[in-house]
Amino acid sequence: MLEELLAAGIAAGCAGAVYIASAARVVKQYERGVVFRLGRLAGEVRPPGFTLIVPLVDRLHKVNMQVVTMPVPAQEGITRDNVTVRVDAVVYFKVVDAAYALVRVEDYKFAVSQMAQTSLRSIIGKSDLDDLLSNREKLNQGLELMIDSPAVEWGVTIDRVEIKDVSLPETMKRSMARQAEADRERRARIINADAELQASKKLAEAAGVMSEQPAALQLRLLQTVVAVAAEKNSTLVLPFPVELLRFLERAQQTPVEQASQKPIGK
Known part of the structure; x- marks a missing residue:
């Protein structure tokens, strides 16, 4: 009889150990745990640390809350002043609501990537070439607002968007180089003419004194x-x-x- 009780106790202990092992989960500091019970969202988001779920009933999904750096592939478009350019950018974003990131969008990273590419093409079509080259801060802010508006519903916030590079056709580069050279030559001629005018005035004054x-x-x-x-x-x-x-x-x-x-x- 004692042996049977001892065996039953050992079996119960083993079963409890297996249950705890299957129910125990560890959420890291930079993660949050979202529990689905029989397919439905159950309870609050689990904080970092040790947590338990119901085996075979609950499923724990971990969501990374760190800032994600996502490069936006180069997008080719035509600016408002009819110049073909290729522009690439980088997006910094993070998840602020782990439950929304899993429930309201299938893949929030893919969704942010597609929205960033679409917004970048839209910005190219609405901007002039001079704005893309010299007024990037304003374009970055506009791009951030365009991406952040739908991303809020996905539990994601956009920290920052930066335009990395603007690639121009070789013909446009040569045209801009000739324009810059002509502008420098024009300024040099104006400076020389102004110097001659000042010198002529001084010479006229000197001639008056000598006369x-x-x-x-x-x-x-x-x-x-x-x-x-x-x-x-x-x-x-x-x-x-x-x-x-x-x-x-x-x-x-x-x-x-x-x-x-x-x-x-x-």
Whole structure:
């Protein structure tokens, strides 16, 4: 009799151990457990740690609550100003409601991926090329709103969306390079013209000062000679004032010729 009780106790203990082993589950810190009892959602979402379920009746699904980094494949489209581009992006999202992520959508990762691709193509068609190249922050915000609106119903929130790269056709790259080069050349010409205008004004002022003081012209002539002589050249270039030539021409003329060149009224 004692042996039968002992055997029954051992059998019950083994059965209990098997039951506990089959019912015991461990949910990690970054996970949440969702229990389905006979196909229906049962109770609250299980927190991290040790938990028990009913074997053969309950099924525990673990949902990762970490931030997921999902690359969006490059999408080709035509911008609003009729330029063909290829744009790729990356989406950062996480699950905030584990039950919704399992019940309301079949595969929330696949759903977010498809929504991101569709939204990216839509953004390309609504934007100009200049916006894609220089105004990405605004486009990122618009892309985030477009993806986040349906994702909220799936228990998913979009943390951030970033446009990674914008690929342009080779012909467009060459056209943009020529445009940039032409713009730089235009600015260089404007700067040179402005410098010449300022220099001409200064030269005009200097000429006015020298006309009032003839000795200043002689001093400028001597400075030019000194500057040329400092180069240690075998040839010396000496500027000759035109006024001196006119003086010599008048000195060689006879009094009759000088009188004929005077105005008649004088």
